[in-house]
Amino acid sequence: MRYLPLTPSDRSEMLAVIGAPSIDALFVDVPEAARLDGPIHGLPMHASEMAVERHMTALSRKNIAASDGPFFLGCGAYKHHLPASVDHLIQRGEFLTAYTPYQPEIAQGTLQMLFEFQTQVARLLGTDVANASIYDGSTACWEAIGMARRVTKRGRAILSGGLHPHYVSVAKTMAKFTGDVLETSAPTLTAETDIDALIAAIDDTTSCVVVQYPDILGRIADLRPLADACHAKKALLIAVVTEPVALGAITSPGEMDADIVVGEGQSLGVGLQFGGPYVGLFGCKDKYVRQMPGRLCGETVDADGRRGFVLTLSTREQHIRREKATSNICTNSGLCALAFSIHMTLLGEAGLRRLAGINHAGAVHAARRLAKVPGVELVNTHFFNEFTLKLPTEARPIVRQLADRGILAGVSLGRLYPGQDDLANGLVVAVTETTSAEDVETLAAALEEILA
Structure with a gap:
């Protein structure tokens, strides 16, 4: 399908039909603070396809993918093995x-x-x-x-x-x-x-x-x-x-x-x-x-x-x-x-129960190991595959330092609840069947070193 842009007269005719004085009038419900007042700063007005591909590839390399190292993120989105x-x-x-x-x-x-x-x-x-x-x-x-x-x-x-x-x-x-x-x-x-x-x-x-x-x-x-x-x-x-x-x-x-x-x-x-x-x-x-x-x-x-x-x-x-x-x-x-x-069909009821058991067992092992890190406290003892740790200091900087080491350590509550000082030290850690015992030990060792 070809892209056929509208001409100025086309736009004027459409606006007249709906009774809007301008295109900007269609965006009055968008808060002014969320609207752009001009082109996006630093973004060129045009670029070649190859230049865009190179730029986007460079940006993507700044990400740490879920499969690049130990992964403990959860809070509503979980890494599971997909057949x-x-x-x-x-x-x-x-x-x-x-x-x-x-x-x-x-x-x-x-x-x-x-x-x-x-x-x-x-x-x-x-x-x-x-x-x-x-x-x-x-x-x-x-x-x-x-x-x-x-x-x-x-x-x-x-x-x-x-x-x-x-x-x-x-x-x-x-x-x-x-x-x-x-x-x-x-x-x-x-x-x-x-x-x-x-x-x-x-x-x-x-x-x-x-x-x-x-x-x-x-x-x-x-x-x-x-x-x-x-x-x-x-x-x-x-x-x-x-x-x-x-x-x-x-x-x-x-x-x-x-x-x-x-x-x-x-x-x-x-x-x-x-x-x-x-x-x-x-x-x-x-x-x-x-x-x-x-x-x-x-x-x-x-x-x-x-x-x-x-x-x-x-x-x-x-x-x-x-x-x-x-x-x-x-x-x-x-x-x-x-x-x-x-x-669900591939798992069946027995498979789902077995998968759940693996998740829970892995989380229990991780919670026990991480709770042994000096200064770290396990908040909840009843959980499935996700639990909360209380660190001796604010969690967000710790998470960043761990990410620099290739470890996605969990979700800091300070990120979810900015401004809530009583939650700033909280770290939510998720463990699934994709988390190995080596991953847990890597996280624990890195956490011990950073908190020392």
């Missing part, structure tokens, strides 16, 4: 542009794949039903808050301090347009979660309580008392899972009576990919299914009694009257959902 067959299968021509179709019944293969994906997600999350996926974990979290407002007719949501701050940020952005009141807090460097404080905050105006499981510090809590407290006030419990592999070892939120369970599916089938694209998981109790955003694929039979698949529920604005839509989230992450489903 080669996952990438091979999703690149087949019939899958490469996977998307829930607009004329669905002629795309039986896509619908069947999504039906299987929904089944896997529902079993994993412990919910009655799951949808055909959403963009990512953070948008799934917000959609759950919006769904709770529709169900309860209330607009006050309580967000746990253990919820990922990026998820909180997305929710705050969206709440500006809905009027929802979000009560938030930061975590504390303690072994216990904020469940008791959340229970105390629930009242008759609460639409939902949102809690991460395991939380941002890797802590695991029994959600049953919180679910009971929510239901006593006719509020909903929303559980957020950023590491789905954990559900191969710990009780699912749905089994603990969570009403809505959402999460990020990146760990299964989807690589780190510089932060995206990812795949949002969304499940809920059956009685709330008509308020669930996104699409739902169902199984049926045709006129001849043969098994077939259809879009059972599709409550988005393109399919029904806009004012009746549950959401305009618009799509599912079809290709990533397929990758998730293929990886």
